[in-house]
Amino acid sequence: MNRIRKITLTGLLLLFALLPLAAQEKPDTVYTFRFVTDKDMFYVPFSGNDKELARLEECVERYRQDILAGKIPLHVDGWCTAGESEADNLAMAKVRSNRVKSELIIRQELTEACFVTKNHSGSGDYVTVRISVPKVATAAQKDERQQDGQESADTQQEQRETEESRFVAEQIRADSMVVVHPEAYVPAETTGTAAEETSGTDSYTLSLRANLLRWATLTPDLGLEWRISPSWGILVNGSWTSWSWNDKDRRYALWEVMPEVRWYMGKEKRGYLGAMYKAGQFNYKFSATGKQGDLMGGGITGGYQLRLNKALSLDFSVAIGCLHADYKKYEVIDGVRVHRGNDTKNWWGPVNAGVTLVWKIY
Structure with missing residues (x-):
């Protein structure tokens, strides 16, 4: 009987000891x-x-x-x-x-x-x-x-x-x-x-951009950039202005749209190379003869983003390529524009420059 009690007691002790472990x-x-x-x-x-x-x-x-x-x-x-x-x-x-x-x-x-x-x-x-x-x-x-x-x-x-x-x-x-x-x-x-x-990587998803050089010439400029990855970005900038003075004898008006693709390089992803395209219209009359027409072109871009704080950066950029313009010449006589012929011009060299304030939305 004592032996049975010992076996039973040992079994119960083992059971209660294993339950918490489970x-x-x-x-x-x-x-x-x-x-x-x-x-x-x-x-x-x-x-x-x-x-x-x-x-x-x-x-x-x-x-x-x-x-x-x-x-x-x-x-x-x-x-x-x-x-x-x-x-x-x-x-x-x-x-x-x-x-x-x-x-x-x-x-x-x-x-x-x-x-x-x-x-x-x-x-x-x-x-x-x-x-x-x-x-x-x-x-x-x-x-x-x-x-x-x-x-x-x-x-x-x-x-x-x-x-x-x-x-x-x-x-x-x-x-x-x-x-x-x-x-x-x-x-x-x-x-x-x-x-x-x-x-340490200067990456973001969406940013708002403003080219300060454009604004300095009284040409409002705004853009957006979407970073599809830390190394690649797609952006587009748009500019528009319309000014006249001297009883409308002088004129400065234009609009431009410039999409761009960028490849960000280096460990911090602040320097970049890219390709841009530009299209728009213009109307310049700074002298007796005015020019009004269309422009388009593109080129290779390069630059560097200088970080100011968590949300702001300065983007220094330059683009080299070709611009093609078709335009009409005109003069203003007694308030009437008189057509003076057509012309075409191609420009090889710097086609865009920017000191752009970048605000990182997220």
Whole structure:
């Protein structure tokens, strides 16, 4: 009878010891956060990111003390395939990793020391967070170790494994491709320009432009640029003006539309080369003979964007190519325009110049 009681009691102890263990987090759990292609913003509701973040926060909350003490590091891996080169991918992956880490720093009050971060080019557009939770021995297992005289040896083995894990973690952190201080993190609610501060790349999605040289000649000029990727942009500028003086004997009027495609170069994506096209009409009368007609042409553009702050830049540009103009000559006699013939002219050389104020909308 005593023997049956002992067996029953041992079975119950094993059952109650295993129940809490079944509810624990898996020893090695990976949380995946998806990103929109060509975007570095961390959209929490996107593709189940909100549920994944809730699961991660629950796990972090459970092991907060060990995470803050450095016993359980959070391994963050950023991935990107949207860039034109490996450097672009690594820069984008870096920003994405920082977005995810900033959420945890803000929500869970963690620090940079809690993370081991690495970024990669290729494979996809996502960030993974991996938590390696150490196995916890049950009370029954400890009793068995004590009975077998193994607890002392196992404890020493666990200490050695812990020290080796810490050494490996420190080596990974030293070799990490991202070294970011907590104050450099950008909350997910901020605009894309904050990502530029983190990555060093002067990239944006949409900007409003105004050529100050045009405005200086009393010719209003406005434009838009769409950066389809960090390396490529499509923009269009438009100008219009209409002035007359000296009892309408003098005239300065024109309109122009100038689309352009640009390739941004270098690590910071501020210098560029491009191709532009120009079309419009003009009416100039600065002397006795006026000229009115159409123009069109194009050329190769080049320039550099000088960053002023997070939202503003100055774009210095010049275009060299050819302009073709068909126009009529005229004179004004007693208030009546008198036709004086037609002419055509081709111009080879600088066809456009700009000192343009760029306002990055997002």
